[in-house]
Amino acid sequence: MRWPSTAALRGALWITVIALIATGTALTVQYVQTIRLLDARAQAAVDDETAGLIERYRAEGPFAVVQAVSRAVGRPRITDFIYLMTDTAGEPIAGNLAHWPDEINRTGYRTFDTQITTARGNVIDRQVAARTVLLGGDYRLLVGSLSDDRRMLHDRYVAALAWSLIATGAIGLLFGFWYSRRGLAFLTAASAAGDRFQAGHLDERLPVTGRGDEYDRLAVTLNTSFTEIERLVDSLRTATDALAHDLKTPLTRIRSRIELSASSRDPSGIASDIRSDLDALLRTIDDTLRLARAETTMASEFTPVDLAAIVREAGELFEPVADDRGVALIVETVPAAICGVRSLLGQLVTNLFDNAIKYTPPGGRVIVRLAREHTGLRLTVADTGPGIAADQREQALARFVRLDPSRHAEGSGLGLSIAVTAARVHGGTLTLEDNAPGLKVVVSLPGDGLAA
Numbered sequence: 001m002r003w004p005s006t007a008a009l010r011g012a013l014w015i016t017v018i019a020l021i022a023t024g025t026a027l028t029v030q031y032v033q034t035i036r037l038l039d040a041r042a043q044a045a046v047d048d049e050t051a052g053l054i055e056r057y058r059a060e061g062p063f064a065v066v067q068a069v070s071r072a073v074g075r076p077r078i079t080d081f082i083y084l085m086t087d088t089a090g091e092p093i094a095g096n097l098a099h100w101p102d103e104i105n106r107t108g109y110r111t112f113d114t115q116i117t118t119a120r121g122n123v124i125d126r127q128v129a130a131r132t133v134l135l136g137g138d139y140r141l142l143v144g145s146l147s148d149d150r151r152m153l154h155d156r157y158v159a160a161l162a163w164s165l166i167a168t169g170a171i172g173l174l175f176g177f178w179y180s181r182r183g184l185a186f187l188t189a190a191s192a193a194g195d196r197f198q199a200g201h202l203d204e205r206l207p208v209t210g211r212g213d214e215y216d217r218l219a220v221t222l223n224t225s226f227t228e229i230e231r232l233v234d235s236l237r238t239a240t241d242a243l244a245h246d247l248k249t250p251l252t253r254i255r256s257r258i259e260l261s262a263s264s265r266d267p268s269g270i271a272s273d274i275r276s277d278l279d280a281l282l283r284t285i286d287d288t289l290r291l292a293r294a295e296t297t298m299a300s301e302f303t304p305v306d307l308a309a310i311v312r313e314a315g316e317l318f319e320p321v322a323d324d325r326g327v328a329l330i331v332e333t334v335p336a337a338i339c340g341v342r343s344l345l346g347q348l349v350t351n352l353f354d355n356a357i358k359y360t361p362p363g364g365r366v367i368v369r370l371a372r373e374h375t376g377l378r379l380t381v382a383d384t385g386p387g388i389a390a391d392q393r394e395q396a397l398a399r400f401v402r403l404d405p406s407r408h409a410e411g412s413g414l415g416l417s418i419a420v421t422a423a424r425v426h427g428g429t430l431t432l433e434d435n436a437p438g439l440k441v442v443v444s445l446p447g448d449g450l451a452a
Contacts, residue, residue, distance in 0.1 A: 015176030080146035326362030
């Protein structure tokens, strides 16, 4: 496709430009530092040699300096020193320079190009870094050192910079184009997956390579979002179907009873039945609203909450109910202050107490324990009722699901669903286990109570 190729080329160019700038800067910095080091060493050597000749002039006079320069020029070279001593007229007295450099018109240290006479009488062009001093009022002395290494270093720097930029440009273009195409391929896959997801394929997911790079992390995030949307859509579909069924039955009974009341001689009994049906409808609507509010809970609503106090308060509230049903209620807690929504945690605890007592026969018992573990908090509500078969436990956690097919038992089928949602909002889980006999509901919450 044309668009990905253009975008990939644009990305490759940007990466190449950045690489070229980085390469050029690094080589230039290295070159400048090397030049400074060479200049400092050359100047130090020249200054030392110059100082020695000045001391000889002060101690023995100009003739001693002429002899020292002549000996230095005539002996086999150990260092590339350049000497020239002239009189007031500028005529050379001693040294290996053909004439006084035109560039040198004052004392000090500087670099210049000049001609040098070798021991065999040959004249060659060299670059010299020299210091010039006045010896009294009649003589000038120039002491220098060959600095051709500086020029050679410059030439090699230019060559190395050129080849490095060429190699960096080629590698940068290839790598940049590959990397840009890789990123664009991910964006293309994500866009296509999003289009298919919007078209109704809710099971659509992005591939995860397992490399753990930024693309994998983004894919995991998008897949988590897709999964959550799919779960919400499925929940909404299930809730709509179940809610329609739960509302249709009492509404039909209410309609029939209203028609019967018109011809009945004792409408008070029918009115009582109608009131019961309306109460059931209101309970279903209230539970649905509670579930909707639980689903939309935000982390900004979290505050420090004493979960142990909530459990104890629920125990005190349901203790009379348990006594009336002949059920022993045992509540055990430990200090447990977490961060969460008090009303939502209260709904979770209340629903678990209510279900356990409701389905425990007389003479049974309900044990509630709140304990702290190394992974966080663990709330268990265990009863000695009929329990739930292992193959039905997952179904029991779904919305509007009642394991009583005739739906004669009171309730909307949302109690455990609200508890599951409350646990999930707080970053925890709710599971159903066998209590042998009965059912054990286990709620695990992280130590800080914050959603993951």
